[in-house]
Amino acid sequence: MSEVKKTKYFNPYIGGVLLGLVLLAANFVSGRGLGASGAIKSAVVSTVNTVAPSHAENSAFYKNYNESHENPMKSWLVFQMMGVLVGGFLSGAFAKRLKFKVEHSPKITSKRRIIFAILGGMFFGFGSQLGRGCTSGSALSGMAVLSVGGFLTMACIFGTAFALAYFFRKNWI
Amino acid sequence: MKMRLILASVFIPLGIIIAAIPENTTKPFKLTAEELLDEVKDGTQFVSTDELADMLVQKDPSLQLIDVRSQAEFEKYSLPGAINIPLTQILSDEYEEYIDQGVKMNVFYSNGNLKANEAWMLTRQLGYENNFVMQGGLNYWAETILNPQAPKSVMADDEIAKYDFRKGASAALGGGNAVVTNTNTVKKTKPTIKKRKKKKRAAGGC
Amino acid sequence: MAPLIVNEIISPDTNLLIAFLIGIGFGFVLEGSGFSSSCKLAGMFYGYDTTVLKVFFTAAITAMVGMLFFSLFGWMDLDFVYINPTYVTSAIVGGVVMGVGFIMGGFCPGTAFCAISIGKLDALAFIGGLTLGIVFFTEGYPLFEEMYKANFIGTPTMNELLDIPRGVFALGLILMAFAMFWVGEWAEKKFPREEY
Numbered sequence: 001m002s003e004v005k006k007t008k009y010f011n012p013y014i015g016g017v018l019l020g021l022v023l024l025a026a027n028f029v030s031g032r033g034l035g036a037s038g039a040i041k042s043a044v045v046s047t048v049n050t051v052a053p054s055h056a057e058n059s060a061f062y063k064n065y066n067e068s069h070e071n072p073m074k075s076w077l078v079f080q081m082m083g084v085l086v087g088g089f090l091s092g093a094f095a096k097r098l099k100f101k102v103e104h105s106p107k108i109t110s111k112r113r114i115i116f117a118i119l120g121g122m123f124f125g126f127g128s129q130l131g132r133g134c135t136s137g138s139a140l141s142g143m144a145v146l147s148v149g150g151f152l153t154m155a156c157i158f159g160t161a162f163a164l165a166y167f168f169r170k171n172w173i
Numbered sequence: 174m175k176m177r178l179i180l181a182s183v184f185i186p187l188g189i190i191i192a193a194i195p196e197n198t199t200k201p202f203k204l205t206a207e208e209l210l211d212e213v214k215d216g217t218q219f220v221s222t223d224e225l226a227d228m229l230v231q232k233d234p235s236l237q238l239i240d241v242r243s244q245a246e247f248e249k250y251s252l253p254g255a256i257n258i259p260l261t262q263i264l265s266d267e268y269e270e271y272i273d274q275g276v277k278m279n280v281f282y283s284n285g286n287l288k289a290n291e292a293w294m295l296t297r298q299l300g301y302e303n304n305f306v307m308q309g310g311l312n313y314w315a316e317t318i319l320n321p322q323a324p325k326s327v328m329a330d331d332e333i334a335k336y337d338f339r340k341g342a343s344a345a346l347g348g349g350n351a352v353v354t355n356t357n358t359v360k361k362t363k364p365t366i367k368k369r370k371k372k373k374r375a376a377g378g379c
Numbered sequence: 380m381a382p383l384i385v386n387e388i389i390s391p392d393t394n395l396l397i398a399f400l401i402g403i404g405f406g407f408v409l410e411g412s413g414f415s416s417s418c419k420l421a422g423m424f425y426g427y428d429t430t431v432l433k434v435f436f437t438a439a440i441t442a443m444v445g446m447l448f449f450s451l452f453g454w455m456d457l458d459f460v461y462i463n464p465t466y467v468t469s470a471i472v473g474g475v476v477m478g479v480g481f482i483m484g485g486f487c488p489g490t491a492f493c494a495i496s497i498g499k500l501d502a503l504a505f506i507g508g509l510t511l512g513i514v515f516f517t518e519g520y521p522l523f524e525e526m527y528k529a530n531f532i533g534t535p536t537m538n539e540l541l542d543i544p545r546g547v548f549a550l551g552l553i554l555m556a557f558a559m560f561w562v563g564e565w566a567e568k569k570f571p572r573e574e575y
Contacts, residue, residue, distance in 0.1 A: 009412055010408075010411045012434050015411060015413075015437075016441065017441050018404075020440070023442040024441065024442045024446065027382065027460050029382065029383045029389070029397050029401070031460050031461055032382075034401070036487070037509065041513050048517075059518070074395070082399060084402045084403070084489065085492060085495070086406065088406035088407065088415060088495075089496040089497065095411070097415070101499065103501055113501050117485065117504035120483030120484015121505040121509040121511070122512040123479045124484060124486075125510065126476055128512075130526070131469055131470055131476075134489065140439060145461070146462075148532070150463050152470040152471060153473065157475075160475045160482075161478040164478065169425065171421075171485075172485070
């Protein structure tokens with residue numbers, strides 16, 4: 001617990017209870033859980049709509065999406081993600097953690113860290129669309145409502161990450 | 174470290190509580206307007222006067238007749254074994270145990286179909302089961318059970334059998350001279366179903 | 380009675396405002412718990428820091444117990460709460476792909492947003508990658524559509540699948556969570572790490 005004091009993070013259990021209460025509030029008010037990747041999808045779709053409207057009309061995915069969503073940017077998740085940016089900033093400001101930097105293990109270069117971050121992001125982005133949600137949308141929110149899909153996705157994410165941890169150990173330890 | 178134990182001592186008892194008590198399944202407004210309409214279309218809530226008369230003659234213990242007319246009307250005439258729950262008080266707490274139960278077969282009746290049907294609709298929308306409506310109300314009851322019309326001799330055998338049954342039931346249930354006031358019933362006021370939008374699950378996901 | 384939006388107690392626009400407020404809470408708690416640090420997140424998989432496990436499961440059981448009690452008191456109708464649909468194939472494949480992304484990138488989308496809000500540039504790269512990954516999916520959708528929609532089994536919940544009462548499953552999950560916390564704290568002692 002000594003490192004927790006040093007970095008002034010919440011006790012993980014307290015943080016967990018607070019996060020659970022936020023999730024409970026989301027379900028209580030809006031009848032839904034939290035999410036993150038959906039907001040990026042909204043941004044992607046609305047960008048495509050603006051930049052290449054003819055492409056959006058001809059491509060199956062955008063067509064379906066636009067038919068079921070009036071305005072992709074006026075979605076619950078987009079507003080929620082804007083809140084996350086504000087909330088994260090506030091917390092960082094209170095704890096004096098605001099600083100531009102590339103965080104990486106001392107054994108690797110910043111460049112290597114950035115490359116792996118981009119690659120990891122690509123995998124995660126693709127997986128989140130296939131799995132209908134990321135760790136927050138599918139795994140966490142799904143688990144809270146006892147959804148089978150949520151548990152399955154959670155087990156696969158953490159299971160795979162554990163299984164592959166050995167091969168990527170140089171990046172982290 | 175210590176926090177884990179504090180949390181465990183809160184969550185594990187809560188988990189035991191939630192595991193020990195049954196789920197809350199009573200929810201107001203269980204049915205959507207569409208679902209209710211489907212039931213109305215099928216007419217599943219109706220019980221014919223013949224079936225009722227049969228149950229009364231048999232003294233079927235599962236039958237509970239409920240008179241939804243006013244108290245004055247109830248005192249003037251009522252069916253055997255009926256209790257009086259005026260329509261205006263159908264949602265009051267003191268009658269809830271009669272209406273929301275899974276043991277007896279409740280049959281609402283009024284002079285015509287109207288009030289009884291309204292009572293059924295209210296209770297059905299609350300998700301209560303085992304409530305029914307006597308088809309045609311007391312007027313039809315008087316017409317078919319208390320003062321049955323003798324069928325012509327050319328009629329089919331089952332018509333005659335029905336008449337014989339009705340005649341017998343009539344004698345058993347004190348028919349022949351009952352006076353049913355033909356006052357309210359199918360007049361004016363259309364049954365107003367409160368319109369509710371169909372609720373959808375909130376959309377979600379990533 | 381909740382959910383408020385379903386019962387039209389609040390308007391859709393208010394709902395968006397609430398989404399913003401909930402997002403602030405979400406971001407604040409994530410950052411405050413240390414989820415803005417990819418090293419802390421990755422620590423989960425090497426045993427030196429199991430914050431992720433603790434926060435994640437504590438949050439899940441808190442929300443779950445909360446909802447079960449709200450339902451019990453009649454404050455909330457769980458029938459109208461969104462339950463993630465289960466498409467077995469895509470849940471597994473998607474989960475595996477996300478797992479690869481997690482160990483490579485060290486973030487998940489929510490934590491990456493949280494990290495960028497305090498200036499972590501690796502999170503910015505991760506978000507760039509996320510966008511590319513999503514574009515890859517949306518552009519190639521016809522290729523993945525079959526897999527995306529395969530083995531749909533509706534919106535079952537775990538207790539329905541196991542055919543046990545909801546509360547009993549909840550208790551089991553709580554006990555499992557605390558067992559994992561215990562293992563996690565044991566691992567932190569076994570694989571200590573001073574500075575990261």
